[in-house]
Amino acid sequence: xxxxxxxxxxxERLGRPQxxxxxxRMEIGAPDFWRNPAAHAYAPAERFARELxxxxxxxxxxxxxxxxxxxxxDLLAQWQPRRIGTWGxxxxxxxxxxxxxxxxxxIRWGDGGTDAFAHVDVAIxxxxxxxxxxxxxxxxxxxxxxxxxxxxxxxxxxxxxxSQLRHRMGEVLEELAQRKPVLPASIHFITGPSRSSDIENDxxxxxxxxxxxxxxxxxDGAGQP
Amino acid sequence: xxxxxxxxxxxxxxxxxxxxxxxVRFTADRLRGKKQVSTEQLGNWESWRERGQAIRAHxxxxxxxxxxxxxxxxxxxxxxxxxxxxxxxxxxxxxSIARGKGARSVVKSKSMVSEEVHINHHLQNAGIEVVETxxxxxxxxxxxxxxxxxxxxxIHKTRAQIRDLFTAAGGEQLTTDTKTLAGFARQxxxxxxxxxxxxxxxxxxxxxxxxxxxLFTNEGNADMVANLxxxxxxxxxxxxxxxxxxxxxxxxxLLPRSATGQPLTAYLxxxxxxxxxxxxxxxxxxxxVVLDNGRSRQLGDPHFQAVLHCIRCGAxxxxxxxxxxxxxxxxxxxxxxxxxxxxxxxxxxxxxxADLPYAxxxxxxxxxxxxxxxxxxxxxxxxRQRRAATGRTPALEKSAFHAYRVAFANHRRYRxxxxxxxxxxxxxxxxGGIANGVGPLSAWTATRYAxxxxxxxxxxxxxxxxxTLHGPSGGSxxxxxxxxxxxxEGTRDA
Numbered sequence: 195x196x197x198x199x200x201x202x203x204x205x206e207r208l209g210r211p212q213x214x215x216x217x218x219r220m221e222i223g224a225p226d227f228w229r230n231p232a233a234h235a236y237a238p239a240e241r242f243a244r245e246l247x248x249x250x251x252x253x254x255x256x257x258x259x260x261x262x263x264x265x266x267x268d269l270l271a272q273w274q275p276r277r278i279g280t281w282g283x284x285x286x287x288x289x290x291x292x293x294x295x296x297x298x299x300x301i302r303w304g305d306g307g308t309d310a311f312a313h314v315d316v317a318i319x320x321x322x323x324x325x326x327x328x329x330x331x332x333x334x335x336x337x338x339x340x341x342x343x344x345x346x347x348x349x350x351x352x353x354x355x356x357s358q359l360r361h362r363m364g365e366v367l368e369e370l371a372q373r374k375p376v377l378p379a380s381i382h383f384i385t386g387p388s389r390s391s392d393i394e395n396d397x398x399x400x401x402x403x404x405x406x407x408x409x410x411x412x413x414d415g416a417g418q419p
Numbered sequence: 420x421x422x423x424x425x426x427x428x429x430x431x432x433x434x435x436x437x438x439x440x441x442x443v444r445f446t447a448d449r450l451r452g453k454k455q456v457s458t459e460q461l462g463n464w465e466s467w468r469e470r471g472q473a474i475r476a477h478x479x480x481x482x483x484x485x486x487x488x489x490x491x492x493x494x495x496x497x498x499x500x501x502x503x504x505x506x507x508x509x510x511x512x513x514x515s516i517a518r519g520k521g522a523r524s525v526v527k528s529k530s531m532v533s534e535e536v537h538i539n540h541h542l543q544n545a546g547i548e549v550v551e552t553x554x555x556x557x558x559x560x561x562x563x564x565x566x567x568x569x570x571x572x573x574i575h576k577t578r579a580q581i582r583d584l585f586t587a588a589g590g591e592q593l594t595t596d597t598k599t600l601a602g603f604a605r606q607x608x609x610x611x612x613x614x615x616x617x618x619x620x621x622x623x624x625x626x627x628x629x630x631x632x633x634l635f636t637n638e639g640n641a642d643m644v645a646n647l648x649x650x651x652x653x654x655x656x657x658x659x660x661x662x663x664x665x666x667x668x669x670x671x672x673l674l675p676r677s678a679t680g681q682p683l684t685a686y687l688x689x690x691x692x693x694x695x696x697x698x699x700x701x702x703x704x705x706x707x708v709v710l711d712n713g714r715s716r717q718l719g720d721p722h723f724q725a726v727l728h729c730i731r732c733g734a735x736x737x738x739x740x741x742x743x744x745x746x747x748x749x750x751x752x753x754x755x756x757x758x759x760x761x762x763x764x765x766x767x768x769x770x771x772x773a774d775l776p777y778a779x780x781x782x783x784x785x786x787x788x789x790x791x792x793x794x795x796x797x798x799x800x801x802x803r804q805r806r807a808a809t810g811r812t813p814a815l816e817k818s819a820f821h822a823y824r825v826a827f828a829n830h831r832r833y834r835x836x837x838x839x840x841x842x843x844x845x846x847x848x849x850x851g852g853i854a855n856g857v858g859p860l861s862a863w864t865a866t867r868y869a870x871x872x873x874x875x876x877x878x879x880x881x882x883x884x885x886x887t888l889h890g891p892s893g894g895s896x897x898x899x900x901x902x903x904x905x906x907x908e909g910t911r912d913a
Contacts, residue, residue: 195504197500200657203504203711204715210483216477216662219473221477222474224470227466307699308613330683342647363668363683371664376691376692379694380646383688385685388638390637392573393573398597400601402640403642403685
């Protein structure tokens with residue numbers, strides 16, 4: 195059906211010949227009590243960790259970037275992954291992870307096709323934001339930050355700066371809305387590992403996406419919440 | 420599963436399936452309990468519901484302009500938008516895209532609209548393999564069945580049945596533990612994701628201001644369906660919009676909590692157009708198919724427009740005393756439960772589903788559970804009225820209600836009717852109830868208690884009752900023959 199006819203049918207049912215500008219509305223987004231910072235009076239890093247662990251993820255608190263490298267080194271030593279996959283571009287250099295990753299076979303996003311990441315055991319990425327109230331990390335796609343990096347491997351390690359933490363999802367959405375008219379092609383709000391209760395209500399993790407989500411949080415000083 | 424047999428017959432066979440009834444009740448209770456906990460934790464649930472209702476009402480009342488804006492933004496981000504007035508048009512759009520790509524395989528994530536247009540059936544007829552990737556939907560597909568719950572499609576399957584289905588699909592003997600079964604599905608479906616030509620998803624919400632398609636899943640399968648194949652087709656009901664990104668926060672709180680009692684699903688994905696220049700994954704083409712299929716008929720209808728506010732959470736199913744007993748398949752429709760009993764006969768206005776509004780006790784639990792406050796029980800009554808007005812109700816029901824009206828409209832006829840009943844019921848009464856009704860009454864007494872007409876009417880007892888209430892010296896109005904006097908005065912009965 196032609197778009198114009200389709201829309202005209204809706205307009206006519208609503209009692210007008212064609213679409214009109216919607217009237218001004220008072221009720222946009224979350225209610226005022228939810229927007230009030232007093233409703234979210236908690237330390238975001240601690241709350242984030244608690245919420246993430248509630249849904250089966252692991253939060254690892256690091257005192258500095260150096261401490262983060264040590265903790266990542268220990269985790270990898272424990273897992274002994276056959277292959278590690280990371281974000282592309284300068285991510286590994288910026289985070290100073292070269293020596294941590296050196297003992298392992300590792301690939302960057304962009305080194306091969308998506309298929310290369312189908313055989314990655316551990317993915318290591320950053321994120322764009324995190325939402326403390328729900329233990330959620332937010333990933334945006336870009337040429338160096340493929341959508342599949344976080345979702346194909348069975349283990350996902352996220353490096354989170356405290357300055358990226360927000361209390362509630364609405365704050366992230368407001369920041370994203372500033373970027374309209376065109377958002378990143380893909381934005382993923384990820385809250386813990388992949389899960390399903392489809393077999394007799396018995397919860398199982400890692401059905402399609404990662405079975406383990408580790409978030410290493412380090413204080414970057416900037417806008418320390 | 421046929422829709423021809425009628426809700427009563429289908430309910431009867433569901434009632435005989437003990438596993439089904441137990442599974443439905445268990446799942447519904449679990450989801451309900453989790454919803455209660457998570458809404459209490461959030462606090463101010465009523466305010467959230469009111470906000471949700473206000474946003475949905477505004478959106479639907481301005482659907483023409485928001486839909487136009489949404490379509491513009493999708494195109495601005497590089498996507499294509501198609502408008503389908505009915506299921507056949509939607510199918511044709513999908514088939515022509517598939518033909519154009521020479522597609523041989525399609526992966527899907529859960530989508531009620533795709534069930535509504537029976538897209539799997541049509542793609543398979545065109546020689547294209549279709550694989551459902553939501554674990555529950557995959558199970559249901561292997562069993563060659565349809566979902567029995569909006570959120571948990573395979574609610575009616577035992578783990579032994581699932582093992583048998585998976586064993587048959589993979590050719591390797593599996594055990595019944597959840598990990599093994601889920602592991603099989605992960606490995607099997609991973610291959611399908613990577614090989615598929617087209618991914619089809621539904622759309623939980625479309626954001627008008629940005630042209631964004633929002634998907635909520637727990638498994639992460641929608642992300643793979645949307646990201647890995649070269650072509651992504653979104654099937655969306657035309658009412659699925661929200662005006663702004665900010666509005667999404669309200670529904671990210673309402674939908675998962677109402678559906679499964681989670682504060683948020685594991686994955687919430689926002690897709691704005693196909694892959695951008697330089698991106699190595701994500702679809703090269705994004706097609707959004709906007710479906711009417713009877714929805715626009717509800718617009719402008721003072722009683723039914725609000726049915727388009729629905730966000731498909733399934734909370735009304737979990738609280739419905741009828742759904743609890745009969746499960747989803749007994750409804751015979753794509754959408755089960757109270758929302759299905761309202762939506763189905765509205766979208767398809769012929770006789771096929773006209774009996775669904777009777778599959779309800781009108782208790783109102785559905786409306787109470789609805790996160791956007793749709794008055795579902797009022798709609799069920801109105802649908803019954805609508806059916807009665809078309810004159811399609813059974814002759815017996817019509818004459819019974821006619822007799823009821825005649826008797827209850829006049830106190831003399833009322834008294835005469837009950838006086839007669841008091842005499843006629845004598846051979847049937849046992850322990851104050853009518854045990855075995857005769858004729859049409861037997862349909863009631865076979866499964867329900869029918870109290871006998873009391874030996875003395877309230878009117879006959881009123882004189883004594885009044886004395887007990889006011890005492891013997893209760894003034895001049897107290898009279899032994901109060902019943903007679905009230906009769907003379909023509910007083911209405913209490």
